[in-house]
Amino acid sequence: SKKLVIAIDGYSGVGKGTLAKALADKLSLPYLDTGLLYRAVGKKMLDAGLSVDSDGVVQIAEELTEKDWLRDDLRTPKIDKVASQVAAQPRVRAALLDMQRHFATQQGVVMDGRDIGTVIFPNADVKLFVTASAKVRAERRWLQYTTNPNDPAKAEQIKQIELELMQRDEADASRAVAPLRPAEDAHIIDTDHLNASEVLTQVLEIIQR
Numbered sequence: 001s002k003k004l005v006i007a008i009d010g011y012s013g014v015g016k017g018t019l020a021k022a023l024a025d026k027l028s029l030p031y032l033d034t035g036l037l038y039r040a041v042g043k044k045m046l047d048a049g050l051s052v053d054s055d056g057v058v059q060i061a062e063e064l065t066e067k068d069w070l071r072d073d074l075r076t077p078k079i080d081k082v083a084s085q086v087a088a089q090p091r092v093r094a095a096l097l098d099m100q101r102h103f104a105t106q107q108g109v110v111m112d113g114r115d116i117g118t119v120i121f122p123n124a125d126v127k128l129f130v131t132a133s134a135k136v137r138a139e140r141r142w143l144q145y146t147t148n149p150n151d152p153a154k155a156e157q158i159k160q161i162e163l164e165l166m167q168r169d170e171a172d173a174s175r176a177v178a179p180l181r182p183a184e185d186a187h188i189i190d191t192d193h194l195n196a197s198e199v200l201t202q203v204l205e206i207i208q209r
């Protein structure tokens with residue numbers, strides 16, 4: 001039987017990864033978090049002291065392998081920012097394109113990112129665009145990382161996270177190459193009032209249609 005290609009795009013910190021992992025698990029499909037590719041390129045750029053538009057960064061993207069992105073130090077505010085900067089470079093995106101497409105051959109795939117339904121797999125079987133207000137996303141992210149749920153600085157910290165998420169959304173949506181936007185045929189999933197399992201249920205219904 002034909003294996004599904006499922007494209008998941010959406011804003012930063014919206015729970016795309018959680019949804020993608022759960023779907024991949026449920027449907028026994030491979031999973032690729034494409035944000036990790038841009039994060040890994042950004043990290044290597046920082047480590048090498050390169051500038052964002054240099055040839056060296058393009059070469060890093062061309063030579064990227066799994067060991068570069070399967071590491072646990074790529075989710076920091078600093079890497080959030082450089083990932084978004086390298087992601088605006090057309091040559092970096094071009095260097096990562098084939099690798100992402102090849103990931104889907106034969107076995108199908110669940111892939112999440114910003115341009116999966118628009119650029120990587122315009123013919124995906126199912127396209128999802130996941131949204132939530134910046135405030136809700138910031139609150140969820142804060143709850144994930146806080147060590148003290150009663151922290152007196154809570155409101156201030158959430159505000160700061162919200163600001164960073166909005167800046168990254170704005171950068172991702174306004175860049176010239178592969179800007180963040182829903183594909184015309186994407187199903188919009190608003191998760192403001194849904195928890196992870198409710199989102200999964202809704203999406204499984206869409207896929208079964």
Ligand code: C5P
Binds near residue numbers: 080084
């Ligand atoms: O999804 P994640 O937050 O890990 O992505 C980090 C950054 O990588 C995003 O802010 C975006 O700039 C970039 N990205 C992208 N295209 C993708 C996935 C991520 O431009 N398909």
